[in-house]
Amino acid sequence: MNDPNSPDRFNEEKATFAVRGAETPDLEAGVAAIRNVLQTLPIRPGVYRMQDARGDVLYVGKARALKNRVTNYTQVNRLSKRLQRMVAQTRSMTIVTTNNEAEALLLEAQLIKRYRPPYNVLLRDDKSFPFILLRQDHDFARVQLHRGARRAKGDYFGPFAGAGQVRKTLNALQKLFLLRSCTDSFFANRDRPCLLYQIRRCSAPCVGRIDQQGYAELVNDARDFLQGRSTKVQARLGEQMQAAAENLDFELAAILRDRLKALTFIQGSQAINAEGVGDADIFALAAKSGVIGIEAFFIRGGQNWGHRSFFPSHTQDVPEDEVLAAFLMQFYEEVPPARNVFVDRELPEADLLAEAMSERAGHKVVLSVPQRGSRRRLLDQAKRNAEEALDRRLAESTTQAKLLREMADLFDLPEPPNRIEVYDNSHIQGTNAVGAMIVAGPEGFRKSQYRKFNIKRPETIAGDDYGMMREVLSRRFARAQDEDPDRSQGDWPDLVLLDGGKGQLSVAKAVLEEMGIEDVCMVGVAKGPHHGRDGREVFHLMDGSERMLPVNAPLLFYLQRLRDEVHRFVIGAHRDKRAKAIGASPLDEVPGIGPARKKALLMHFGTGRAVRNASLEDLQKAPGVSAGVAQQVYDFYHSR
16 A cells, blocks of 8 residues: 555545635535535545635545545435534535545544544544654664654654653663663763663663673663563573573672562563553543543553553544544554554444554554453453543543632633633743743643743843733734634633733733733732732732632632643743753854854864854864855854
8 A cells, every 4th residue: 555644645626616605504505515516526435524614624534435425414314413513514625535445544534633623533632652762873772762753763662651651661671771871972971980880770881881792682682671572581681690600700690680680570560461462552431421531551562551541522422432433543643553452342444444553553453352361351451440530530520610610700700711821931030031821721731732932022121020921912812813813713711810910910901902802801810918828819800809719719729720830831941941041052143054063163163252253264274164154154253
């Protein structure tokens, strides 16, 4: 099969018409739009997108025969209420044909992730999955935690459910195999072993305490361990320990003994017994009160690499097996599938799902429902975890809904807020100033929508907290007015919380009034009469009134949690900016000077100041610097 990401693989035929008329739902207009598309639809596999009058994607679907599938939407009486609402909003369609149905399924998952349509089941998860990366681009391989695109050359092991499981495994790898975890630059500049060598967590290849062949053997052992061949590693360590003892090298024997004990401990500390399973992903679904939870277990090489709970959205009136099938394709859009995928129920088009996952993984993937043995016990455990996680979720959502209702009463909101934005600033005497916004809602923190604002306007005075808040809010709401003027995308806040008192609130009111925005509720959160020592806050409202809550009020704890989260986020952003500024070089300002030439200049002259004061002739003598580059550097400093 062809590459699913190939740009010339699909033939996209966008409908060039749109039904004229009002944007309000109209079932007859929607059916007419679909019938117009049907006139030119082929009977072949593909993906269709249904769009409203604004062009926003309402739904993404795939079909073995596009014409037959789309025809069903014109038979209104056979559609559910949910699909009737979708058809009533449809005004145009986009058609993409594919070579086969498996390709259509892969493309459907890509498009759902890109457009996040309101009528598709959506996997809502802001966190990427961490992996362990054993790099191969260095004579002495480095082991490290990795997130994001897998561009570096090396072996990737995962996914792990969270960074905690990765760090635990990395800690074990350091104890067992003494692999380095330092960066290449740190490695290259060592002249003596670091602390990790002293505490027996590294073999110190940086200073020659182990040769390349010996280190390569450790790397191979680590690779065997991560691939589930820990028994083989255990036997080898036992043989080496016995040989060292026979040679009276008791120090080496003690080191090998400690490594063997660590391996035995890790083998016995698995949360579940997955022996004989190999590589598998296990999924179980639980449903209650209209909410669906899915629990995922990750088994690699018979080792438990953690589990995570998911709660897909837009699942109302959708059969549970269809929810799980849609979830799997979106889940594997980023995560490589294991060779075995176990689910707790029969899925529609299971063979097609397995074919699509196999194409994406590059190896055969078996999708099955275990009936007996260790695999069934693992599935039952996943099912219990799914039910328990769903119960916790429902309890939390009930509490959260109550808190939001109380918040609406406290701040005189017409209804509980769906989107809360919290703002704060951070700087040190005006330097490295940064503002931040966090977002929360009924489902908790929406970390994918957090934003940082580098304070950069010339009119903002360094250290002026009011001026910084003015810049942050004006930029935030100017963008909102440009991108969502009619507030239909859900990106406008129902409530804005400001870390500050009357002064910050008055500045915020002035900014919004200048922009013609009068219906956004803002509240200033300030320390109480005893400067917060009594655990209370004062809430300043836009009408000039003030509110306080009892010390033990759950709503007070929730509002403090929102404030603490924006503190954490903005301080982290400020520290990152400050660290970057500390490592900055004066040569960073020179246009056209890349890392290689910057390094050559600094190695030749020693400091950035020496480069700035150098004559043109001296600059031309620097290795790797052409006459043109030397002239560019000289002109940059001396023209100023």
